[in-house]
Structures are given as C-alpha cells and as structure tokens.
Amino acid sequence: MSKSISANEVKDHNIVEKGLYIIIDNGVYEMAGFVDEHPGGAKILKRVGGKDASKQFWKYHNESVLKKYQDRLKIGEVKEEAKL
Numbered sequence: 001m002s003k004s005i006s007a008n009e010v011k012d013h014n015i016v017e018k019g020l021y022i023i024i025d026n027g028v029y030e031m032a033g034f035v036d037e038h039p040g041g042a043k044i045l046k047r048v049g050g051k052d053a054s055k056q057f058w059k060y061h062n063e064s065v066l067k068k069y070q071d072r073l074k075i076g077e078v079k080e081e082a083k084l
C-alpha cells in the first residue's frame with residue numbers, strides 16, 4: 001500500500017536540503033536526488049518544490065515518463081485533495 005502524506009508535509013519539503021516533494025495528480029514525488037539529472041533542468045523543478053505541479057508536468061511530459069520514474073521517485077499519495 002502506498003504511504004499517505006499530508007499536504008502540509010509536502011509543503012514543508014520545498015528545498016533540496018530538506019527534501020523536494022512535488023505533487024503530480026495525487027502522487028507525491030521526492031525530486032531531491034533527481035534535480036541534477038532532470039533533462040528539463042534543476043531550476044524549473046526547484047521552483048515547484050512543495051507544490052502541486054500537475055499542470056506543469058502534463059504540459060511537458062506524458063504518462064510514459066511517470067511510468068518510467070515512479071518506482072524511483074514516488075513516495076506516496078496526498079491524504080486529502082491538495083490545493084497548494
């Protein structure tokens with residue numbers, strides 16, 4: 001079963017040093033170890049740390065990207081509908 005993470009916990013992890021969580025749809029992804037490899041650059045990811053980045057994600061990627069990286073980056077699901 002996937003771990004439940006509160007919206008506040010996501011909000012608290014908004015810099016690489018503390019953990020860089022982002023929400024895509026309802027999933028929570030820990031990006032701290034991936035920022036330097038991200039083909040779209042580190043800066044754009046750092047900007048959405050602690051936030052819901054679904055809109056930005058789907059603008060630049062498709063489902064296959066999530067499928068490929070979710071085992072590595074997904075750490076759980078947000079408990080409640082997040083409005084960050």
Ligand code: HEM
Nearest residue numbers: 029038039040044045048053056057060061062065069073
């Ligand atoms: C789980 C999270 C993410 C993963 C695994 C990921 C991975 C990738 C990968 C593999 C690419 C290369 C292009 C491709 O294969 O489609 C890419 C490109 C890109 N990503 Fe991400 N990304 C993530 C989140 C984000 C977010 C949240 C943003 C924006 C805030 C973003 C912005 C971009 C941009 C601008 C590009 C370049 C697109 C282009 O050159 O046309 N990414 N990303």
